[in-house]
Amino acid sequence: MTDDRRSQFENMLDEHHVWPCPYVFKFIVPTDNLPLLAALFESERLETRESRGGKFTSVTLESTMCSGREVMEVYRRASEIPGLMAL
Structure with missing residues (x-):
């Protein structure tokens, strides 16, 4: 993502949310790398939900963002x- 696109997305977030508030993150990660993602969200x-073949895991979490x-x-x-x- 370019710096301009990142800035636009950040501005859109600020326009549509009243901070602090819950924010839902959704990711798909290779199952072997799930511990790396979990380390970002220790608390x-x-x-x-693991994929049928077990190679990927979908992750949803809600975290309070400021x-x-x-x-x-x-x-x-x-x-x-x-x-x-x-996602």
Whole structure:
């Protein structure tokens, strides 16, 4: 994602949310890399569902965020996990 697109998304988040508020994150991650994602959300409860073949796991979590910038930082950190897809 380009810096301009990131900035647009962050602005959209700030326009549509009253911070702090719950924010739902959804990811698909290779099952082997699930511990890397879980480490980003140590104090959060992750809802997971493994794919039929077991190679991938879908993850949903709700976390209280304080700004669009904080949401974008979570996505940035998550994007460093190999094979992760943010939904």
